[in-house]
Structures are given as structure tokens and as C-alpha cells.
Amino acid sequence: MSKRILENPFIELQGVTKAFGRTPVLQGLDLAVARSEVACIIGPSGSGKSTVLRCINALTPVDSGRVEVAGIRVDSARLDAQALRKRVGIVFQGYNLFPHRTVLQNVMMAPIQVLGRERSEVEAQARALLAKVRLTGKENAYPGELSGGQQQRVAIARSLCMQPEVMLFDEVTAALDPETVKEVLSVIQEIAAEGMTCVLVTHEMRFAQEAADYVYFMDQGRVVEHGSADALFRAPQDARTRAFLDKVL
Ligand code: ADP
Ligand code: MG
Numbered sequence: 666m667s668k669r670i671l672e673n674p675f676i677e678l679q680g681v682t683k684a685f686g687r688t689p690v691l692q693g694l695d696l697a698v699a700r701s702e703v704a705c706i707i708g709p710s711g712s713g714k715s716t717v718l719r720c721i722n723a724l725t726p727v728d729s730g731r732v733e734v735a736g737i738r739v740d741s742a743r744l745d746a747q748a749l750r751k752r753v754g755i756v757f758q759g760y761n762l763f764p765h766r767t768v769l770q771n772v773m774m775a776p777i778q779v780l781g782r783e784r785s786e787v788e789a790q791a792r793a794l795l796a797k798v799r800l801t802g803k804e805n806a807y808p809g810e811l812s813g814g815q816q817q818r819v820a821i822a823r824s825l826c827m828q829p830e831v832m833l834f835d836e837v838t839a840a841l842d843p844e845t846v847k848e849v850l851s852v853i854q855e856i857a858a859e860g861m862t863c864v865l866v867t868h869e870m871r872f873a874q875e876a877a878d879y880v881y882f883m884d885q886g887r888v889v890e891h892g893s894a895d896a897l898f899r900a901p902q903d904a905r906t907r908a909f910l911d912k913v914l
Contacts, residue, residue, distance in 0.1 A: 706883060753830070758839045813842060874898045
């Protein structure tokens with residue numbers, strides 16, 4: 666399938682390759698996401714989805730190809746990774762909250778320490794974000810006192826408190842109880858509705874179908890098929906996409 670052409674992509678990967686040792690993981694990957702768009706990456710385990718997200722915020726350096734995010738050349742040898750990561754938030758399956766810090770402290774820490782912002786201003790924002798992720802009243806709780814879904818929402822609020830322009834979500838609901846998955850997904854949907862550019866790796870096909878503007882299906886380090894959520898789920902073109910969707914839908 667030919668690559669997606671966007672006039673003004675906010676995130677663009679072109680011909681990206683990456684190998685770990687002798688194992689090729691990304692094999693000429695093309696991907697483009699517009700500003701304020703919600704893009705989902707789906708595909709079998711091991712197809713390279715997490716690696717794509719890690720290449721977008723420079724946690725994993727690419728071997729070749731071009732990566733540009735919010736006007737920053739991520740593949741440049743002179744990349745300022747700190748500057749990039751201020752603009753690109755990432756939330757993982759494991760929430761990685763500091764267990765001996767309260768919910769509020771977890772959210773406030775990075776904006777104060779990394780961005781040097783003023784404490785009272787950060788606190789006001791942190792409280793507002795905790796309200797947005799529906800955790801008002803939990804400000805002084807410790808992570809261990811919260812459910813998985815609540816901890817994940819703290820992790821999302823913490824990431825948002827850095828005021829990023831892009832949010833990456835890597836299977837953020839994969840470890841959650843089914844009844845808490847929805848509360849996390851609806852928070853993500855709200856963030857997206859407010860115009861945040863979001864790239865999600867997810868196994869939640871119904872969520873992808875409903876919330877994504879655009880969907881990439883990956884297999885073996887390549888984008889096999891891409892299209893609007895509507896087109897890709899209703900009428901997948903490639904046999905590999907069909908086989909995958911048959912299994913997971
Ligand atoms: P997905 O998220 O689609 O399951 P990943 O991007 O995590 O896939 O991984 C793709 C492939 O790269 C897998 O075969 C995985 O074992 C391998 N891989 C990922 N990260 C590393 C690493 N740091 N070192 C070695 N191999 C890795
Ligand atoms: Mg993964």
C-alpha cells in the first residue's frame with residue numbers, strides 16, 4: 666500500500682528502519698499524523714508498534730529514515746531529546762508512579778523539577794487535571810491505595826501536566842480489569858476531543874473504531890494497511906489485516 670500523504674503532518678516517519686542486533690524490527694516504516702488527530706496503531710504482538718512510539722519520542726534511536734515531530738528532526742544527531750520530550754508525552758501499560766509520593770505530588774513533580782515552573786501555578790493545574798481525569802478527592806492518596814484504572818489516570822494527568830503537544834499511549838489499558846478500561850478510554854477520548862494530537866497503540870478494537878480518525882495496521886515492522894477507522898474496519902483490503910481483525914474482533 667502506498668504511504669499516506671499529508672500536506673502538513675505533525676508527526677512523520679519516512680522509511681524508518683530499526684534492528685535490535687540482527688533482528689529487523691522496523692523495515693521501512695512510513696507513518697503520518699496530522700495535528701489534533703487521533704491515530705491508532707494496531708497489529709499482532711511483536712510487529713513493532715511500541716518501537717514506533719519509542720522512535721517518535723527518541724527513546725529508541727532509528728537506524729535510518731526520517732522522523733519529524735512538531736517540527737523537530739528526531740533522527741538528527743544533534744537532537745535535544747529533553748526538548749523533544751517536553752513536547753511529547755508518553756504513557757505506558759505500567760503506570761510507573763512514585764509509590765511514596767501522593768497522587769498530587771506525582772503529578773506536580775516533573776513540571777517543577779524539569780520545567781522549573783512555579784509551584785502554586787503547577788499545583789492549580791495539577792488539581793484541575795486530576796478533576797479532569799475524575800480523581801478529585803484522591804489528591805492525597807498514595808498510588809498503592811488506588812485501582813489500576815485510577816493509577817493509570819494519575820499517569821495520564823502527570824503526563825498532561827507537562828503541557829505536551831502530542832500524547833503517545835502504549836496499550837495503557839492492557840493490564841486493567843475490564844470494568845476500569847472504560848474509565849481510562851473515556852479520559853483519552855476527552856483529551857482527544859480537546860484537540861490533543863494522540864497516537865495510541867491499542868488492542869481495544871472497538872475504541873479504535875470509535876475514537877480514531879486514522880488507523881495503521883502493522884505487521885512485521887511495516888505498515889501493511891492504513892486508512893480512516895471507518896474504511897479500515899469495515900473494508901480491510903489486505904489479507905493480513907483481514908486475518909488479524911478476524912482474530913481480534
Ligand atoms: P509490539 O509493540 O508490536 O508488540 P515491539 O515494538 O515491542 O512490538 O517489538 C518488536 C520486536 O522487537 C519484537 O520482536 C521484540 O522482541 C523486539 N524488541 C523490542 N525492543 C527490543 C530491545 N530493546 N532489544 C531487543 N529486541 C527488542
Ligand atoms: Mg508493544
